[in-house]
Amino acid sequence: MPPRIPLTRPRPKKSQPPARKPIPVPIERSIDFCRVFVDGTGLPQNFRVAEAIELVNQHENAFVWLSLKAPNIEQMERLAELFDIHDLIVDDIVDAHQRPKIERYDEQLFMVVRSVHYRDDEEVADAREIISTGEVQVVTGPKFAITIRHNAPMPDLTASLEEEEEVAQVGPVAVSWVVANHLVDAYLRVAEYLSQDVDELENEVFTPKRQINIDKIYNYKREILEMRHAIDPLSPALRSGMINHKDLLRKPLRSYFRDVQDNATIASDRISGFDERLSSLLDASVAKVSMQQNADMRTISAVVGMAAAPTMIAGIYGMNFEYMPELGWKYGYTVVLIIMFGVMAAMFWWFRRNHWL
Template sequence: MPDAKKSAATGLQRGDRLRVPVERSIEHCRVFADGDMLAGDYTVRHAIQVAKERGGYVWLGLREPQKAHMENIAEAFGIHELIVDDAVTAHQRPKVERYDDQLFIVIRSVTFTDDEQVDDTHEVIQTLGEVQMLLGPNFIITVRHSAPLPGAHELDRHRQLASTSPAALAYLLADRLVAHYVRISLLLEDEVDELETTVFTPGTNFNIDKIYLYKREVLEMRHATDPLAPALQALIRDHKDIIPKQIRSYFRDVLDAELQVKDRIGGFDARLSSLIDASVAKVTMQQNKDMRTISAVVGLAAVPTLIAGIYGMNFRNMPELEWEYGYYGALAVMVVIMAALVWWFRRNHWL
């Protein structure tokens, strides 16, 4: 009886070899038809039937499905078997792959933590999540791994566009993810500008470790986002029979935003490298200045030490020992020489 209830909940019958509760990985199952998203949440089989009858398509949202889940979903939608393994494997590079009349798209998600108390163990940018989209003629399956994804209620403004085709919905989701890249790149720009101001302002103290931290985080973001540009270019260029002309135009807008992010992040990488070089040079110059100051102080201390050492040798035949004003004369010589050294050191900016 429990198995029957699970089968009924997902819309897959026992004959479909359902062995695990697929509903655990299903976040929603919606149907787009007649220029709108139909009300209610459907079971998989029912959604496929309704979409077929009304000439629409199914949007199935999954969250970190197991392989057994994907095998049952693949059987219901007729998904190519090679997609199943990719769909359950996280941490993939952004890519677009084609299997017959189906497309498999992977886009990494990026999150930014604005924390002033940054240390070596703190991750400012996290790129562990990803969104996978499986596009078929009458369905789109979104699979998210540790990544946020807009729900149906967040797409209300674009219901009419989303209802036109699975590719249109794929564009809307890709646009959301890339728009988040843009926001993060702007936040990073503020951080890099602040670091530059700190490094190049005279007399300010700065932590070079923070520059290394942002350098590492920017490189991580580049690894997660840079491969998306050639993937989108391939999507627009090589799959015109699956992606309608209008949607290709929309994807070009996503590509433009991605290329801007790519250029901006690449600029941050170069700027941070320059900041590291400037910081090292500034630290080296400060160390040299400190060493000059220390040397000057040691030189000033050496003069009275030298004179006192000479007159502390206790020889009998030292003319100045019997001089009435010898002590005051020695002190005067010390002061004159030290004053001359102070003048010379300051003239040469050692003090």
């Protein structure tokens, strides 16, 4: 038999257009500034990255400070080629969400510090937005310092480094101190704001006959817990860095880092104290609400008890019996009403005497 001919011919497959490669974003899109320091003094103008590297290589005691805002993987890979940054550092920078730490890779030092930003509860609609955290990373090498910020507003701190000429002459590692000092000072300012807020919450809880907002207390406790997670690991990280990396953190710079560590410990202890106070406020608020509910139930029970006696008398005389005492008495109705109100008055006096009403 001859082979069967298919009724429909197979349609030729359409060729798929080649996938478009994403357009690489230039490094300059993520750069906040690029400054050069020579002998502890910053040059006034900003440079392009290649120009800064070339200028630094012409001086013995010079380094470039490059500040970036949330670079992507392609941008960091290009910068890693220019500055010979370790691959593990590049991965941590791009992934972000790191704990405060100080790590060393050969002659490069990688530091992570979390930032904390406070906004007054009157300025935000949701109490969960009172405290927001970000992340600032610092990579230092023999001739460069790179700061990377993720969801963290950072001012230009080059002037702060220039003011401390002794520290700036140490080299690029001084940038780590300037960044850490700025962020830890922000911790102390936020602690002052939170101290005022916690004092106001205490006044609300312990002021008589004032409405208690337990949700607000819980939201503040949750925000403070987030802040604790951000700042508590910093002090141990700084202590470990000063002990294990003394060759990179020279003696004059270690004194400044110890001051930052002390301030970080103070801020951590204050925030921990606020957390404990808020826990006590939550317990006190729950107890106060329970006592108020008990008092309300006692008042309701007293009112119901006052109404029970007249109801009982009215119920008895509402029964349809033919032979009952005082049914035909002329003053029976008046006397029964007087007895009802008298019983209610006696019960009211007794309840007030025992503070039920």
